[in-house]
Amino acid sequence: MDKIRIRGGRPLKGTIPIGGAKNAALPLMAASLLTDETLTLVNIPHLADISTLANLLATLGVEIALDGHAPNGGHAGRALALSAKNITSTTAAYDLVRKMRASILVLGPLVAREGQARVSLPGGCAIGARPVDLHLKGLEQLGAKIELKEGYVEAAAPGGLVGARIVFPFISVGATENLMMAATLAKGRTVLVNAAREPEVGDLARCLVAMGATITGIDTDTLTIEGGAKLHAARHTILPDRIELGTYVMATAATGGDVELVGGRLDLIQAAADILGQAGVSFAPTERGFRVSRTNAALTGVDVMTEPYPGFPTDLQAQMMALLASAEGASMVTETIFENRFMHVPELRRMGANINLHGGSAMVRGVPNLTGAQVMATDLRASVSLVIAGLAARGETTVARVYHLDRGYERLEEKLSACGADIERLKEGA
Ligand code: UD1
Numbered sequence: 001m002d003k004i005r006i007r008g009g010r011p012l013k014g015t016i017p018i019g020g021a022k023n024a025a026l027p028l029m030a031a032s033l034l035t036d037e038t039l040t041l042v043n044i045p046h047l048a049d050i051s052t053l054a055n056l057l058a059t060l061g062v063e064i065a066l067d068g069h070a071p072n073g074g075h076a077g078r079a080l081a082l083s084a085k086n087i088t089s090t091t092a093a094y095d096l097v098r099k100m101r102a103s104i105l106v107l108g109p110l111v112a113r114e115g116q117a118r119v120s121l122p123g124g125c126a127i128g129a130r131p132v133d134l135h136l137k138g139l140e141q142l143g144a145k146i147e148l149k150e151g152y153v154e155a156a157a158p159g160g161l162v163g164a165r166i167v168f169p170f171i172s173v174g175a176t177e178n179l180m181m182a183a184t185l186a187k188g189r190t191v192l193v194n195a196a197r198e199p200e201v202g203d204l205a206r207c208l209v210a211m212g213a214t215i216t217g218i219d220t221d222t223l224t225i226e227g228g229a230k231l232h233a234a235r236h237t238i239l240p241d242r243i244e245l246g247t248y249v250m251a252t253a254a255t256g257g258d259v260e261l262v263g264g265r266l267d268l269i270q271a272a273a274d275i276l277g278q279a280g281v282s283f284a285p286t287e288r289g290f291r292v293s294r295t296n297a298a299l300t301g302v303d304v305m306t307e308p309y310p311g312f313p314t315d316l317q318a319q320m321m322a323l324l325a326s327a328e329g330a331s332m333v334t335e336t337i338f339e340n341r342f343m344h345v346p347e348l349r350r351m352g353a354n355i356n357l358h359g360g361s362a363m364v365r366g367v368p369n370l371t372g373a374q375v376m377a378t379d380l381r382a383s384v385s386l387v388i389a390g391l392a393a394r395g396e397t398t399v400a401r402v403y404h405l406d407r408g409y410e411r412l413e414e415k416l417s418a419c420g421a422d423i424e425r426l427k428e429g430a
Helices: 022-034 048-059 101-114 133-141 173-185 199-210 242-255 266-279 314-324 344-350 380-392 412-417
Strands: 003-007 013-017 038-042 063-067 079-083 116-120 145-149 152-156 165-167 189-193 214-216 222-226 234-237 258-262 282-285 289-293 330-334 354-358 361-365 374-376 396-400 422-426
Touching: 003 380, 013 412, 022 038, 022 048, 022 079, 022 101, 022 173, 022 199, 022 242, 048 063, 048 079, 048 101, 101 116, 101 133, 101 152, 101 173, 133 145, 133 152, 133 173, 173 189, 173 199, 173 222, 199 214, 199 234, 242 258, 242 266, 242 289, 242 314, 242 380, 266 282, 266 314, 314 330, 314 344, 314 361, 314 380, 344 354, 344 374, 344 380, 374 380, 380 396, 380 412, 380 422, 412 422
Parallel strands: 013 258, 038 234, 165 189, 374 396
Antiparallel strands: 003 396, 003 422, 038 079, 063 079, 116 152, 145 152, 189 222, 214 222, 258 289, 282 289, 330 361, 354 361
8 A cells, every 4th residue: 555755844835726625526526416417517626535426426327527637737627527317326336335425425316306215324334423314314304215224225205305494403514415405306495404504515505506406595504495496507616625725724834834825715714724823823815825834933732622614624633733743832622523533643642742632632732843653544634634744743754544645635745745845655565
């Protein structure tokens, strides 16, 4: 398996382009199942998770074409055309679904359009651990009959779905997206109360409107969908990836660098930017995005708590911890969205970080310098936190199992080396 080797201690300086949001692209791709006309998604990121969902959609009969290149030779201007003219299968098989939890997003659109769907439960995701109960309960409220059989969710609504008022007991991004998509084809009005307000949910809603859906309350916690219209072709530009953006902000801050993030929107990471400001990081708007720098000040410890949007995102928690590991003073990092999202902690400790876990909180006592070590990626965001730690550390770090990184970061080594990082991918066997 590939590894990444980093020789740390060089401040990042230069320009980094920000790609389209993975977590917006995935539900948008699933939305192509709602119409027999072509949905074109512009600014599609080039990532393993996108290929995984494209492969899954292809098994359902969706025709997919990719074209267009960004002027800088990257993948960022790519347009993905998805055409679900004929849905040839309503089964999403285990082999593809197990690779990515977001595959569950095909369930709502399939049952809404075809009246039936059979979708494997997401991999390693026994109901109870990281469940999809809100997705299923919501579909039942829209009139689907749901059964769990042999590891598959079987949903049936032969007469079509019917709009309903659904009150989420807590906020779920995926359940909001799945039910919003399903509701566009349901008969009558659906109201989603306590809906997720993540920008990716708003992006999906805007695309559905461009496809002919009627949705009000976009970007609020109450979404009203007037269902039943036939959806049609649309062309939609995916919003920038706020997690990729926040990751490079933290990498720049951790190395004491100065980087312009092209295509980056500060408003998408406002909560993180506010906390980083308190820690000693500066931001300045530019014509193409914004600049982040920490060239004079030392970093100081700050307390962080993850929350649904507009709060501090859980998907930036590991990166923030890598940054705080060498800040002056102590920081308390509290995770409220996922249990057990501290897998990066033992790895950061191998690099000299002083971190103690107390339930859902981590007490980080800053050390003057992290030191390079051999570490292992455990999931997507944990793996990039180790890259950040490696960039800031003295000496050499190798990060193993980097396939996790390829799920969510496009051309990571290239973007970082262009800003002066000493980072390279060691191919398997090297
Ligand atoms: C999405 C993001 C992921 C991010 C997360 C939280 C995508 C593709 N992924 O994941 O990167 O970390 O939002 O911002 O957009 N839950 C249930 N039952 C359900 C659904 C969720 O108990 O039916 C729980 C989850 O276990 C978790 C919490 O609710 O503890 C939030 O999960 P959710 O917002 O649904 O996350 P995802 O949509 O899976």
